[in-house]
Each structure stands twice: as structure tokens, then as C-alpha cells.
Amino acid sequence: YDIGAVLEGFSPYLWANLGVGLGISLSVLGAAIGIYTTGASILGGGVKAPRIRTKNLISIIFCEAVAIYGIIMAIVISTSVVHFDEATASEKVLRANYKAGYSFFAAGLTVGFCNLFCGVCVGVVGSGAALADAQNGTLFVKILIVEIFASAIGLFGVIVAILQTANVRMGDKAD
Amino acid sequence: MFSESMFSVDAGYLEGLARGFKGGILKKTDYYNLTQCETLEDLKLHLQSTDYGHFLANEAGPLTVSVIEERLKEKLIIEFNHLRTQATGYLAEFMDYITYSYMIDNVVLLLSGILHDRPIKEMLAKCHPMGTFEQMEAIHIATTTRELYDAVLVDTPLAPYFADCINEEDLNEMNIEIIRNTLYKAYLEDFSAFCQQIGGTTAEVMQEVLAFEADRRAFMITINSFGTELLKEDRKKLYPACGRLYPGGLEMLAQAEEVEQVKLVADYFAEYRVMFEDDGTGMDKTLEDKFFEHEVRLNVRAFMQQFHYGVFYSLVKLKEQEIRNIVWIAECVSQRHRAKIEAYIPILE
Numbered sequence: 001y002d003i004g005a006v007l008e009g010f011s012p013y014l015w016a017n018l019g020v021g022l023g024i025s026l027s028v029l030g031a032a033i034g035i036y037t038t039g040a041s042i043l044g045g046g047v048k049a050p051r052i053r054t055k056n057l058i059s060i061i062f063c064e065a066v067a068i069y070g071i072i073m074a075i076v077i078s079t080s081v082v083h084f085d086e087a088t089a090s091e092k093v094l095r096a097n098y099k100a101g102y103s104f105f106a107a108g109l110t111v112g113f114c115n116l117f118c119g120v121c122v123g124v125v126g127s128g129a130a131l132a133d134a135q136n137g138t139l140f141v142k143i144l145i146v147e148i149f150a151s152a153i154g155l156f157g158v159i160v161a162i163l164q165t166a167n168v169r170m171g172d173k174a175d
Numbered sequence: 176m177f178s179e180s181m182f183s184v185d186a187g188y189l190e191g192l193a194r195g196f197k198g199g200i201l202k203k204t205d206y207y208n209l210t211q212c213e214t215l216e217d218l219k220l221h222l223q224s225t226d227y228g229h230f231l232a233n234e235a236g237p238l239t240v241s242v243i244e245e246r247l248k249e250k251l252i253i254e255f256n257h258l259r260t261q262a263t264g265y266l267a268e269f270m271d272y273i274t275y276s277y278m279i280d281n282v283v284l285l286l287s288g289i290l291h292d293r294p295i296k297e298m299l300a301k302c303h304p305m306g307t308f309e310q311m312e313a314i315h316i317a318t319t320t321r322e323l324y325d326a327v328l329v330d331t332p333l334a335p336y337f338a339d340c341i342n343e344e345d346l347n348e349m350n351i352e353i354i355r356n357t358l359y360k361a362y363l364e365d366f367s368a369f370c371q372q373i374g375g376t377t378a379e380v381m382q383e384v385l386a387f388e389a390d391r392r393a394f395m396i397t398i399n400s401f402g403t404e405l406l407k408e409d410r411k412k413l414y415p416a417c418g419r420l421y422p423g424g425l426e427m428l429a430q431a432e433e434v435e436q437v438k439l440v441a442d443y444f445a446e447y448r449v450m451f452e453d454d455g456t457g458m459d460k461t462l463e464d465k466f467f468e469h470e471v472r473l474n475v476r477a478f479m480q481q482f483h484y485g486v487f488y489s490l491v492k493l494k495e496q497e498i499r500n501i502v503w504i505a506e507c508v509s510q511r512h513r514a515k516i517e518a519y520i521p522i523l524e
């Protein structure tokens with residue numbers, strides 16, 4: 001059973017487009033979980049403490065940023081997916097395209113999972129921030145610092161994904 | 176990991192709202208102001224500046240302690256029902272479980288009222304509003320437990336707890352207390368199992384709270400049964416099995432014949448030993464006061480964790496304790512007997 005032959009049978013387009021799909025969908029999943037976790041707590045806490053309503057929207061913005069990272073990478077990768085002619089390609093070009101396919105898949109996974117966990121994290125912390133703010137107004141700024149660190153990890157995902165896709169190209173002129 | 180994230184979908188708003196209610200619980204300064212009151216009108220004035228607001232505003236006639244107590248309970252019911260009507264799924268069932276303990280108290284209250292030939296309307300007025308169930312008036316037709324079950328309880332949520340109680344004996348003083356404790360034992364064990372089924376943080380938090388409730392009842396049943404005709408085997412059947420005392424401690428308690436022996440049992444558990452000792456502060460707190468204090472401590476701790484249903488249970492219990500505190504202070508104020516006015520149990524800083 002030749003795994004190599006099976007893997008070689010998969011077109012690089014499959015990998016690249018899977019990368020795009022996973023990247024954006026997992027990022028949005030993380031952002032969604034974060035937003036509803038924080039949002040529900042802001043609504044609940046805001047009933048008895050209306051002053052928290054506006055300030056705590058920052059937490060929602062942090063969650064949203066996570067989805068934006070996802071869409072940036074998805075656009076970067078999908079604009080790089082270029083047609084190449086498999087029949088007439090030289091060995092070098094073929095290898096370069098396969099490499100590009102794998103790189104795009106990996107970049108999509110990187111940014112997707114990083115943003116998924118980042119979104120969940122920012123959501124839980126943001127929820128805690130809203131409820132603590134409702135009880136004691138001085139706590140919000142302190143907890144915001146935790147949230148900033150939490151959203152930094154999503155940024156790491158984007159940076160690594162950019163590095164992964166930095167020098168790879170698909171197409172007939174790829175090398 | 177994601178299960179705690181999923182919590183917010185259905186219960187996130189209600190948790191935030193419940194924490195808002197908890198933030199309105201009276202603090203030390205509020206209690207200080209209340210203890211300085213000279214009359215009940217002063218008390219009403221001070222309560223206006225707290226979360227209670229103008230709840231006594233429409234009271235016609237002179238203010239009495241029972242009126243204040245009624246209005247306080249009413250406010251708690253309104254808040255609880257507001258949360259309950261918006262709850263779904265496990266949370267709705269959880270909140271229903273909270274009301275069952277009040278239902279048990281109401282059933283026993285009505286039964287003892289019948290025993291003493293009190294008019295049914297008077298007894299219904301005294302029932303706790305959180306434990307209403309249908310067919311409450313029909314209780315007066317029951318003379319044995321089987322009739323009680325068939326006529327009234329089979330349609331209520333208390334039906335499964337009654338399995339151990341049904342016999343053909345006539346209802347009398349002793350039996351009613353035994354009924355109360357048997358029902359409560361079945362209820363506590365059922366509630367505990369339900370919380371374990373929910374799992375996660377809810378199970379963890381509720382386990383602690385319900386275990387203390389079970390142990391407290393075991394201690395109180397034992398101590399109150401000294402000098403009565405309750406046999407040791409019967410006493411043993413009343414102990415709930417979901418506490419820290421199960422199984423070894425309950426065995427020992429079942430054999431106890433005086434308070435010293437109960438103290439020996441409590442010595443095995445660090446928290447309970449402290450409660451039975453004399454603390455050197457000189458204030459003579461009763462055992463029940465110490466139990467209440469510990470319960471308040473456990474319930475406040477429940478708020479330290481997020482994304483679990485325990486906050487709803489603890490909110491109800493803390494509000495109840497607050498009502499007891501305010502009523503105690505109101506009694507001291509209205510009878511001008513200020514010696515023990517400080518004997519309320521503080522809840523929050």
C-alpha cells in the first residue's frame with residue numbers, strides 16, 4: 001500500500017482550498033463562541049448595572065478581531081491559488097506547486113486553530129470582565145489587560161501563517 | 176472544554192442577571208444603618224435606599240413585622256420567577272428542584288394545620304409562595320398517607336419522594352415530622368444525583384452545598400430526637416445519604432444517645448468540629464447559628480466560579496438568609512429589645 005502515491009494523487013488545489021476553508025471557518029467559529037459568551041454576560045450584567053454596557057463592547061471588538069485575522073489569511077491564500085498546467089510542467093515547477101499547496105493548507109490550519117482557541121479565551125475573559133465590572137467598576141481595566149494578552153495569541157497565528165505563505169507561489173512560473 | 180463555552184448560549188444572560196441580584200444583597204453598612212433604626216418606619220426608609228426600593232410604598236395601615244416579611248418574600252418570588260420563566264433545559268429543571276423543598280414544607284404545614292383543626296384558608300395564607308402546587312386545598316380530605324398520596328401528591332413533582340412514606344397509619348404529630356424528613360431525604364438525594372448528572376462545575380459546586388445540607392439535617396435530626404420516642408432504626412432511615420457523613424458518620428450518629436456522642440462524631444470532620452466547640456469569643460451562638468454561618472460561607476463561595484447553575488441556588492439561599500436577618504432586626508426594633516440585635520448573620524462585606 002503506497003501512501004506516497006495516494007498523497008501524490010491529491011491535487012495541490014485541494015490542499016490550498018481546504019486551507020482557505022478551514023482558516024476562515026475555524027476563525028469564525030472561535031469569534032462566534034467568544035462573542036456570544038461575552039455578549040450574553042454583558043446583557044445580563046447590564047440589567048442591574050447599566051453603566052457597563054458601553055465600556056464592555058471592547059471585549060466584543062477583541063473577539064471580532066479574531067475573525068478578521070481569519071479573513072485576511074483566507075484572502076491572502078485564495079488570491080495566491082493560480083492555475084498551472086500539470087501535463088507540461090517541469091519537475092521543478094511541479095514540486096514548487098505541490099509545496100505551495102501544502103503550505104497554504106498548513107497556513108489555513110495554523111490561523112484557524114489559533115483563532116479558534118483565541119476566540120474562546122477572549123470570550124470567557126470578556127464575560128468575566130463584564131460581570132466583575134458590574135460589581136466593582138475599578139476591576140474592568142485590570143481584566144482588560146488579561147484580555148489583551150489573550151487576543152495576542154490570535155495574532156501569533158496570523159504572523160506564523162504569513163511566514164508560512166511568504167515565499168511560496170503556485171503557477172507555471174513557480175520555482 | 177467547550178461545554179463551559181456552551182453554557183452561555185442558554186444561561187449566560189440569566190447568570191449575569193442573577194449576579195446582578197446578588198450584587199444587591201445588603202452589605203455591612205446597610206445592616207449597620209438598619210440596626211440604628213428606632214422604629215419600623217425608619218427601617219422602611221433605610222430599605223428604600225437599597226435594592227428593595229419602594230417595596231413597602233403601597234402599604235396601607237400600620238407597618239408590622241409580618242407585613243414586612245411578606246413583602247420581602249414577595250420580592251424574592253418575583254425575582255426568582257423572572258429568572259425561572261426565562262430558563263430552559265437543564266436550568267429550568269434545576270430551578271424547579273429549588274422549589275421542591277418549599278413544597279415539602281408547605282405540605283407538612285398544611286398537614287399539621289389539619290391535625291389541629293385550623294381552617295384551610297388560614298393555613299394556605301401561611302404557605303411559602305415559592306412552593307405552591309396545584310390541589311393544595313385538597314389536602315384537607317386526607318386522613319392517612321395513602322389518601323394524601325392518591326388525592327394530592329401523585330400529580331405533583333413530590334410524587335417519587337413519597338414512595339417510602341406510604342402506609343395506612345393515621346396522621347399524627349410524630350408521623351408528620353417523619354414524613355417531612357423522609358420527603359426531604361429523598362429530595363436531597365434526588366437533587367444531588369441530578370447535579371451529578373449535569374456534571375462539570377455545577378456538580379462540583381452543588382456537591383459541596385448539598386453535602387453540608389445533608390450533614391446538617393443528620394445532626395439536627397439526631398439532636399432533636401433525644402428524649403423522644405423515635406427509635407434508633409427509624410432515626411437512621413431519615414439521614415440523607417449524600418453528605419460527607421455517609422456512610423461511616425451516619426452509622427455512628429444512629430447509635431448516639433446524647434450530645435457528647437454527637438460531638439465525637441463531628442470531631443472526625445474539621446469543619447464540623449469547629450462548629451461544636453465553644454469558640455472563645457464569648458458570644459453565645461447556638462449550633463443552628465453556626466450552621467447558618469457555614470451555609471452562607473459555602474453559598475458565597477459558589478459565586479466565585481462562573482458558568483454553572485449553582486449561582487441560582489446560592490442566590491435563593493442568600494436572599495432567604497437576608498430576609499431572616501431583616502425580620503430579626505425588625506423584631507428587635509419593634510419590641511425595643513436591642514440586646515441581641517447584632518445576632519444577624521452577615522453575608523457580604
